[in-house]
Amino acid sequence: MRGSHIVAEAALRAGCRYYFGYPITPQNELPEYMSRRLPEVGGVFVQAESEIASINMVIGASMAGARVMTSSSSPGISLKQEGISYLGGLELPAVIVNMMRGGPGLGNIAPSQSDYFQATRGGGHGDYRTIVLAPASGQELCDLTYKAFDLADHYRTPVLILADGMMGQMMEPVRFPVLRDVGKLPRKPWAITGAKGRKSHFIRSLILDPGQMEEHNWKLMRKYEQIADAEVRFESFKTDDADLVIVAFGTAARIAKAAVKRARNEGLKVGLFRPITLWPFPKKPLQEVAKRVKHFFVFELNAGQMVEDVQLALSGQSDVFFYGRPGGVVPNPAEISRIVSRQFFQKEIG
Amino acid sequence: MRGSHIVAEAALRAGCRYYFGYPITPQNELPEYMSRRLPEVGGVFVQAESEIASINMVIGASMAGARVMTSSSSPGISLKQEGISYLGGLELPAVIVNMMRGGPGLGNIAPSQSDYFQATRGGGHGDYRTIVLAPASGQELCDLTYKAFDLADHYRTPVLILADGMMGQMMEPVRFPVLRDVGKLPRKPWAITGAKGRKSHFIRSLILDPGQMEEHNWKLMRKYEQIADAEVRFESFKTDDADLVIVAFGTAARIAKAAVKRARNEGLKVGLFRPITLWPFPKKPLQEVAKRVKHFFVFELNAGQMVEDVQLALSGQSDVFFYGRPGGVVPNPAEISRIVSRQFFQKEIG
Amino acid sequence: MKKVFGRPKTLKPVPYHYCPGCGHSLLHRIVAEVIEEMGVEEIAIGVPPAGCAVLAYNYFDVDMGEAAHGRGAALATGVKRVLPDHLVFTYQGDGDIAAIGTAETVHAANRGERITCIFVNNAVYGMTGGQMAPTTILGQTTTTSPGGRVGNRDGFPLNLSEMLAVTRGSAYIERTSVTSPAGIRATKKAVRKAFEIQLKGLGFTLVEVLSPCPTNLKMSPIEACRWVDTEMVNYFPLGVIKDVTAPEEGKNAH
Amino acid sequence: MKKVFGRPKTLKPVPYHYCPGCGHSLLHRIVAEVIEEMGVEEIAIGVPPAGCAVLAYNYFDVDMGEAAHGRGAALATGVKRVLPDHLVFTYQGDGDIAAIGTAETVHAANRGERITCIFVNNAVYGMTGGQMAPTTILGQTTTTSPGGRVGNRDGFPLNLSEMLAVTRGSAYIERTSVTSPAGIRATKKAVRKAFEIQLKGLGFTLVEVLSPCPTNLKMSPIEACRWVDTEMVNYFPLGVIKDVTAPEEGKNAH
Amino acid sequence: MKGSIKIDSSQCKGCAFCVEACPNGVIEIGAKRNAMGYFYAVVKKDGAKDGKGCTGCTLCAVMCPEVAIEVYREER
Amino acid sequence: MKGSIKIDSSQCKGCAFCVEACPNGVIEIGAKRNAMGYFYAVVKKDGAKDGKGCTGCTLCAVMCPEVAIEVYREER
Amino acid sequence: MLIKTIFAGFGGQGVLSMGYVLAYAAMVEGLQVTYLPSYGAEVRGGTANCTVAISNEEIASPIASAPDNVVVMNNPSLEKFQHQILTGGVMFINTNLVESRPVRGDIVLYEIPCNDLAHDLGSDQSANMVMLGGFIEKTGLVKMESVRSAIGDVFKEKKKAKEMNLKALDVGFDYMRNNGGKA
Amino acid sequence: MLIKTIFAGFGGQGVLSMGYVLAYAAMVEGLQVTYLPSYGAEVRGGTANCTVAISNEEIASPIASAPDNVVVMNNPSLEKFQHQILTGGVMFINTNLVESRPVRGDIVLYEIPCNDLAHDLGSDQSANMVMLGGFIEKTGLVKMESVRSAIGDVFKEKKKAKEMNLKALDVGFDYMRNNGGKA
Ligand SMILES: Cc1ncc(C[n+]2csc(CCOP(=O)(O)OP(=O)(O)O)c2C)c(N)n1
Ligand SMILES: Cc1ncc(C[n+]2csc(CCOP(=O)(O)OP(=O)(O)O)c2C)c(N)n1
Ligand code: SF4
């Protein structure tokens, strides 16, 4: 199954019955799959007139208590920023998929990771965060999507799956988790479902009083801290004895892993640290690694974005080198391992 | 003159003859002023049907070679993110004003600084940056707006004025710079003005080939580095002998300055470092200060955003304390100086 | 003596924040009365706008979910698709529905989305302080059309309702006013009809209500009503614009 | 022998990237011919869309500025306000102009913006691989309406041109096709008329062109043309929809 | 028919819609301000000009934006 | 009238619009592919069926999406 | 010297222009000044207020969390601001619309029936300038001359309003001078 | 073991299904596999290609910058990929549409007239499966049995296409076995 289909099927199994989206390459296979499958399971697929309409339909469906999803790619995700800020402010669960492409502007449709800042710093206005999951394999696309709906509901917060065209197009065998019984998902007493047998209530993000607004923001911050404590995910590969550790996520991490293997074959002690949650960034685990490792090599398919989080985590303790390929060129493992060797040589590592 | 009017008048004097915008509090006085004044000087004011339409009108007018401006406040700026990414990718000059309000979502209209991330990290998709100017007085609103048009044209890049409702509403006396002769502004041979006496050309951000896209991105990065070298602005107030330095921008910096004076009266050696360009962040000047000062206090009207840039600049060398008021509450200088005193006491500074 | 007129139960006993003589106040009561009379409080879900009516959730005693500016029809679509048996209505000003929300409204209508839009046309942006609206009439002075609106520079008064009638998904569209007891009666009838058609599943319904905004017209409340009756109606004629339940010839009045 | 037909000078000598039998190819030539015949190469500014025609700037030998998906009319507004004497046209697909770009198009028309939109209606999203468009006809199978489009679930075919005719700022709107020599002649005439009306400053102009997309219809080019001629036209009747220069009774054909 | 109205002066914003709507001229805007600062509507002391008085027709209440008027009618 | 056409086979994508448009049946899709991989249109070797041949009516060129056909006509 | 004054009342009472004229007058005198209106017609029907800060050096914050002077034109404003005013601060009350009085004993109180005085002048809308006249008399924050020239500039295109406002200003000033106004 | 193959040709030539069927077959055999099509109908009329990586351990990158095998169905693909293929790599050429030959001497070349063979079968669209049959014969990357079951699954709803494709697969396989196909 190709990546986009994996995400769609995993969502379905997690109990997602509503999809609202607008076509954009390279993720069209996702809505296409949904348009076929959702009606089969009693769900609803709507191709909206735009990304803005989609995200607002998502808001509506989420308010009504449903598990709901939308997907797009970079420019389309930019258009959703107001809506995502609303989801954050309204404390509504939703899953948003960004199959990143090359930017800025119309750019191209090649794999890219240049929406890292937008995803992790909130491209929309205000103090909010979204959980950002960065899968690096077909199986992870599946598992993280499945998990995303639980996280979203549990914390009442939007969750972003950050992948790219390569992940979306690539076919890999996958084992799917069980189909959730939609009827048995946890209730959402806060949803607007009609004031039957209870008092009427409302959901709103307007909070005119600055004091109350501030309280609301601190409440959000406390929630985000909780998430930062509980939901950090990462993969550590051969970092135990490493002299140099590559930090990379998603597609870049796949390539980096192969580069690690090559480098190890050459006798260089290289490891890989792969953040799976980009927000919350696995700061402490990386700091743990930094207790043993003094050289870090950040590799991204962009001009340097996650590298800031690495620097923030390491705060000057270790030496951080950045290598990026912005624009959609996906380098091969040989290129990365070559640069790694150069680092070893230049810095007289090991 | 109130802040919004100052910005509008300064833009006019800088040669801006085109304004496209959509109402939103707290910056309506700006378009209102433009709707009155622009026709008087042969310019054009269009109230667009939305923020998205406005930013795309701005793109068009900029392509046609004009000095052009739009303004909005937080949710409206979120809607402009796709367009701003296009401006970045297309290398088009334009001036965008964000009179920030409390968020996320609809939030409120009180002064806030919670769009710092969005402004400095690119809320849109792709590897691009916007110059971000943060005025802290009426005179600076004027001077920075005036300057913004030159910067935008010179670097062919969008420039963001980041202020808030308080700055926009506040009235302070201002001395205005001279009216620029629109006819004498530097030519823009790249503009699309009709293929008269030359070959036709086009402006586009679509670059299908990843290699070329990458080249374009590195070209943008080189430009950004140039800007980072040449255009950093900041104010350093009583930092020379300071034991503790407050870092704050815009409205927060005004309050911080008063707090510094209070603290000095109490005999505490406190200074203020005020970034005027938020991007490029005055990293080196702050590092200079950090050579003498070990304690930093970041004060923002948000839940903690610029503090990351401060940490990145200081990379663990100094101790950084954050105090924020998200949501629109504007604390008074006494509150800040009280916290400063507490810092002195707790950390046994001085 | 018997009480023959009082506050409807679905209108919370809270004073409005609206200006004196504001049409929103009247229309809130009308909608609340219809909900109560139809007995649909328990299945009604309202979607307030960004606009003067942003706080509508403080007044209607039904479940409500606030939309971003202009996105009412999209949000309502999301709600309705999840809860197809509920009565879902948006409440939107002219700027909200006919400027920034144009696309969302047009396409909700075109999908025959089974929702009702209550469209309050007061020819001006109320909440933000009197800027030009898409429905501002020619020559009307606003804070962003200081010399009066000029059509081919600022845009002409936009007849959204007539445009929506062109879509194949719209079932019922009527324009009324709240400037007189007769107008209020007509409005109430129209809202009820729209709700009924929605519940029958016949398609998209909308009631456009011409409404005074004395504050931004800078008129007394009564003057504002007369202005609506004599000036606005020249651009926005009252009456049924589309009704798929009408006998053949009346289906599309335009 | 004399050359009686060849490539217009305003069409660069570059092979198209379009599929065999694509209407875009024909329409490009038509527009280029009109520009050449009117002698307006030096004042013409084109705005290509996101859509299959995204690379239109590679073909037209006039200044062009690429718009974000759907924002052609807004971008063109910006250009035209700065260069009021120029001929400004957008070139947009149905998804671009009638879905994501609905609001921008409606309001450009309503402002009587002196631009011309060339609206290529091929009933499908071409560039992204055959998804449903707002103009997809009922029952038509696309990748996102796998069982055929159902109006009150997926939306009905949207008659954008008829809607725009309702606005007071639109001056000329015609629907033609490029599926036959006669259609091509009519299209050329319409484009020319639209450009002339634009230059006269009479208001917003739009030519909607029904156009075959053999690839996504999964038909041969000739079959695709016949499908347009026999199926599409049932929803999108050809002819003048609005013309302010026509004698009174023909002004608004609908 | 005989009716009567109760105007909640604390809610009234003095728009005068009721004054205009009443066919019997029963209502007027008084000279006192309420807590919100508005001159509020009151039932005329001296009754309507033609002496007919309130008929309970509800027109004032129908027009009252603030839902400040309750109308009572004699039961028959 | 007598005319003739020149088909640029390298540009032709074999859509057959010209074949359908030609009132005299002068054109057909050939059996060879061009560099783009399309079977391209050619002028029939044996002329049109009724022997009338190309009249230079331009209909094929008008319908050719690729602007691959040039039409020439005998001057009179 | 840094003096902050809050003017507060209903939306239509002209509290914003009161503050604006004061700020303008201070500018005329070459002082540093900030003027910050409460903004946002985002919510209708509330109260309006504005803050004027006047100083001879750079003004840090245009916001007054503890104002030196407060001018209240209606009841809700009294409730809202009586707890913020500085000890020893001065409060001006429009007795026509404000029935209650502050509970605090550590502030100075001046009363003036603005609406009546304006009404007598034949210009109900000038109640705010009556108040401003009284305010100037007691605070002496700026010279009357400066206020007059400010009114001249601010209302330069509305001749009738200008005249009325100038008159109202004097009426307020005189009332305060003659009747003391002290509560 | 990690083998990467690129299939390349025109849009309509079925290069994507060739790769897909191969990938599917590898999955049937329980191998690790990634399949990466060139995507984006964003630009029309170009060439299409896909990359299949087959391995018995985790596959790092689904992209092949230096593929082991390349299957070229048209001229442009030959030009594009002849410089990327590994030294000692294998190239399969559809002789019906590819006139030129690679300049490199360090690769192994197999030729097969896919279109003719498919035409003879009465199914012009099956040229791709003819090629796949030949490809399998020479590379032995997966068993023919696995490919057959892959075709069965992939085309399960299109019975006629399934039959044709199975036949074409055999035709290609046999052609390669009997004629060697070596250039
Ligand atoms: C994205 C966004 N843009 C702008 C605004 C500001 N805004 C709030 S309401 C409004 C318009 C109000 O006018 P209208 O819809 O006519 O309603 P009214 O207030 O007149 O009832 C605007 C522009 C906003 N909240 N969000
Ligand atoms: C914001 C944004 N959303 C989506 C896309 C993807 N996209 C590009 S073109 C297109 C639609 C193409 O269809 P149409 O406008 O009908 O033109 P056609 O290709 O059929 O000529 C879409 C959805 C995009 N580029 N940007
Ligand atoms: S501003 Fe207008 S619309 Fe808003 S509450 Fe006041 S009268 Fe009503």
Ligand code: SF4
């Ligand atoms: S996909 Fe359709 S619209 Fe696009 S180039 Fe091909 S035939 Fe033309």
Ligand code: SF4
């Ligand atoms: S209609 Fe209502 S609010 Fe208006 S004056 Fe009468 S009682 Fe007061």
Ligand code: SF4
């Ligand atoms: S019309 Fe043009 S492209 Fe089509 S077959 Fe004829 S020559 Fe070729």
